[in-house]
Amino acid sequence: MKQIEKLSENSSYTAINLGNLEELMSYSLIHPVNKRLIEGKVFLKDPTQATGTEISFNSLQPKSEQPYFHIHYKNEETYLILKGYGFFQVDEDCFKIKEGSVIRVAPQGKRGICNASDETMIYMVVQSKQNSLEEYTTADGERVPVEPKWR
Amino acid sequence: MKQIEKLSENSSYTAINLGNLEELMSYSLIHPVNKRLIEGKVFLKDPTQATGTEISFNSLQPKSEQPYFHIHYKNEETYLILKGYGFFQVDEDCFKIKEGSVIRVAPQGKRGICNASDETMIYMVVQSKQNSLEEYTTADGERVPVEPKWR
Numbered sequence: 001m002k003q004i005e006k007l008s009e010n011s012s013y014t015a016i017n018l019g020n021l022e023e024l025m026s027y028s029l030i031h032p033v034n035k036r037l038i039e040g041k042v043f044l045k046d047p048t049q050a051t052g053t054e055i056s057f058n059s060l061q062p063k064s065e066q067p068y069f070h071i072h073y074k075n076e077e078t079y080l081i082l083k084g085y086g087f088f089q090v091d092e093d094c095f096k097i098k099e100g101s102v103i104r105v106a107p108q109g110k111r112g113i114c115n116a117s118d119e120t121m122i123y124m125v126v127q128s129k130q131n132s133l134e135e136y137t138t139a140d141g142e143r144v145p146v147e148p149k150w151r
Numbered sequence: 152m153k154q155i156e157k158l159s160e161n162s163s164y165t166a167i168n169l170g171n172l173e174e175l176m177s178y179s180l181i182h183p184v185n186k187r188l189i190e191g192k193v194f195l196k197d198p199t200q201a202t203g204t205e206i207s208f209n210s211l212q213p214k215s216e217q218p219y220f221h222i223h224y225k226n227e228e229t230y231l232i233l234k235g236y237g238f239f240q241v242d243e244d245c246f247k248i249k250e251g252s253v254i255r256v257a258p259q260g261k262r263g264i265c266n267a268s269d270e271t272m273i274y275m276v277v278q279s280k281q282n283s284l285e286e287y288t289t290a291d292g293e294r295v296p297v298e299p300k301w302r
Contacts, residue, residue, distance in 0.1 A: 007252065012260030013241040018251035021233065032289050044229070045287060048255035052227045052279030053204065054287040055253075069297035074285060076203045078195070080275070082172065082233065087301035090164040094300035100169035101158065102206075104199035109163030114301045124231070124275075127291070128203030132283035134225060136196060136205040138183050140278070146220035149245035150238035150265045 002026035004047050014049045018042060021082065021122055024059045040120070054127040060084070060115035069112040076130040079103045079113065084121030087114045106130065153177035155198045165200045169193060172233065172273055175210045191271070205278040211235070211266035220263040227281040230254040230264065235272030238265040257281065 002023070007015035018024075027042040040059035044050065054075075060066065069089070079088065085098035090109045097103070097113075105111050107130055115121035134140075153174070158166035169175075178193040191210030195201065205226075211217065220240070230239065236249035241260045248254070248264075256262050258281055266272035285291075 007248075007254075008244055008246040010242065010244055011257075013244075013254060013256045013262075015239065015241075015246060015248070015252065015254040017249070018253060020250055043288060044253055044255075045284070048229060048253055050227065050229060050255045050284075051282045052284050053229060053277055054284060055229060055231070055277060065299065065301070068294045069299075070292045070294050072291050073293070075287065075291045076201065078199060078201060078204060078206060080206070087299075088166065089297070089300055090166075091161065091297075092300075093159055093161055093164075095159040095166060097158075097166070098168070099171055101166065102169060102195055102199055103158075103164055103166040104195075104201045105164045106162075110295050110297050111164075112297060112299055114299065116301070126204055126206060126277055127284070127287055128201075128279045129283050129285060131202045132280050133196070133201075133203050133205065133278070134280060136226065136278055137194060140223050140226045141221045142224070143219045143221050144261050146240070146242075146261050146263060148216065148220075148238075148263055148265065149240055149243075150216075150267070 016047050024057050024122055025120060052128060056125045058123050058125060060121040062118045062120060065114035066112055069110050071110055072107040074129050075107060075127045077105045078126045080124040082122045084115050084117040084119050086116040086121060167198050175208050175273055176271060203279060207276045209274050209276060211272040213266065213269050213271060216265035217263055220261050222261055223258040225280050226258060226278045228256045229277045231275040233273045235266050235268040235270050237267035237272060
């Protein structure tokens with residue numbers, strides 16, 4: 001089972017390396033509830049010490065589907081398809097997805113995903129608490145003078 | 152300027168298509184404060200009607216850098232490098248990044264990024280409010296019986 005490489009950190013950040021996205025299937029985890037092995041999935045909240053999101057990289061074998069639909073209680077999820085194509089379903093709506101598709105699902109949406117392609121599908125899921133974001137984009141930021149050390 | 156394609160939506164979700172990630176440089180936007188054109192960047196909060204995150208896809212031309220460092224007030228940022236390699240700096244720490252690197256930065260971290268490779272760097276940034284996530288992963292979810300329509 002592949003291990004995450006810690007890159008660098010201080011009190012303001014944590015940086016890790018997952019390796020090439022093609023190698024995602026080398027990650028696996030034990031589901032905390034049913035204790036089954038889930039292959040091709042890696043959660044980033046704990047490794048990066050994130051406090052506002054649970055981001056995961058996920059993969060689906062060629063011609064396969066996530067074996068269940070699910071809802072959430074408090075969290076919104078955004079799915080970002082990075083490779084492969086297939087179908088996504090929320091409640092009664094089923095539609096085609098492919099590289100570059102992005103689906104934001106509210107907690108109550110009953111969601112499922114299927115890889116209809118002949119390659120491994122790679123997708124990300126970002127969990128965050130619904131309605132938690134206040135200011136965003138440039139309104140929350142400020143430029144600061146720093147001399148880049150890479151020059 | 153490339154436009155986002157709306158895929159499907161109901162009260163529980165919004166789905167869009169960005170197109171292939173290689174074509175990200177076709178998106179651009181006008182910076183709301185300094186009114187300059189920013190090429191190769193697309194924000195997803197408004198197009199997906201997200202309420203917990205501001206996710207963006209970003210690109211950096213070969214051998215180029217983001218022209219400024221910045222901090223945030225309330226929001227944590229997570230950078231996910233999808234293509235290319237280069238450097239990331241937070242405060243005084245400068246380190247190498249490449250495909251599969253993930254960097255979580257607290258609001259006060261002074262951050263900058265550089266693409267040292269000969270290809271366009273593609274990376275995502277996820278903004279969320281620091282300390283906003285409560286339950287996460289499987290603790291916030293529940294499986295529900297749904298018959299997939301893709302079968």
